[in-house]
Amino acid sequence: MSVRRLAPKELQPESFAFTAENLAWAENTIAKYPAGRQASAVIPLLMRAQEQAGGWVSEPAMRYVGDMLGMAPIRVYEVATFYTQFQLLPVGRKAHIQVCGTTPCMLKGAGDLMKVCKNKIHAEPFHLNESGTLSWEEVECAGACVNAPMVQVVNEVFEDLTPEILEGIIDAFERGEKPTTGPQNGRKSSEPVTGLRVLTSPELYDGSMVGTGVGLAAAREAIAARAAAAAAPKPAEPAAAAAPAAPPKSDPAPAKPPVAEAVKAAGSADSDKPSKPVAPPPAGEKGN
Numbered sequence: 001m002s003v004r005r006l007a008p009k010e011l012q013p014e015s016f017a018f019t020a021e022n023l024a025w026a027e028n029t030i031a032k033y034p035a036g037r038q039a040s041a042v043i044p045l046l047m048r049a050q051e052q053a054g055g056w057v058s059e060p061a062m063r064y065v066g067d068m069l070g071m072a073p074i075r076v077y078e079v080a081t082f083y084t085q086f087q088l089l090p091v092g093r094k095a096h097i098q099v100c101g102t103t104p105c106m107l108k109g110a111g112d113l114m115k116v117c118k119n120k121i122h123a124e125p126f127h128l129n130e131s132g133t134l135s136w137e138e139v140e141c142a143g144a145c146v147n148a149p150m151v152q153v154v155n156e157v158f159e160d161l162t163p164e165i166l167e168g169i170i171d172a173f174e175r176g177e178k179p180t181t182g183p184q185n186g187r188k189s190s191e192p193v194t195g196l197r198v199l200t201s202p203e204l205y206d207g208s209m210v211g212t213g214v215g216l217a218a219a220r221e222a223i224a225a226r227a228a229a230a231a232a233p234k235p236a237e238p239a240a241a242a243a244p245a246a247p248p249k250s251d252p253a254p255a256k257p258p259v260a261e262a263v264k265a266a267g268s269a270d271s272d273k274p275s276k277p278v279a280p281p282p283a284g285e286k287g288n
């Protein structure tokens, strides 16, 4: 994790002011908060200042935002230096790659992703590449651990990375393209890469159970009936009637009528006999 300090004086601009468009946006944003709570707008205003300045927040920009919100400069510094979404130094114009280096990502190869950044961008974090277009840093958990390892670029995430895929993403940024965001291994969001295995019955989502009035029991019955129908043998073809009987299968089918009955029974129990909470023993009475 890096130490987060304001940029040295020689890098700070003389002043900062919102453009007319951003100023109107900022005033509109501040007006969304109740009287006396304008300081709550500090994060969106700092973000807008960062975007306007090409990806980082200077000290004059923090001071400017503080003046707009009636906040002491130190209060704005505290926010800007705490959140890694704010850059305190000039960063790459095309991309600043934030590599998550917290435990789940490290266990899944974040160290190799940092090697890619060192090779392709700069050996040190917060240094621009030769063309001044790219930079990188290590950050703490970005909240996408289940898709580890991952990197973040401004407000986009690139997940389930390998070193080779990250190389391609960095090359795409350098060419001025917008690489595809999200998981890079073909899975959807954080679903299993092998596809869904649970909660796959359409009755759970298609609305067919709405209004039936018996809820869980009916849903279980419908699901069990569907599974039983899928597992039932198909009617024999006329020509196949004379054929010798096939040997019984040793591999049991996943759902059979007895299972369906058991599910029905469980469903009835759910709907007919709601479980009662067990009353605690009276005070002073001891168990055996």
Ligand code: FES
Pocket (backbone or CB within 6 Å): 100, 101, 102, 103, 104, 105, 106, 140, 141, 142, 143, 144, 145, 146, 148, 149, 150
């Ligand atoms: S540990 Fe990397 S996103 Fe959480």
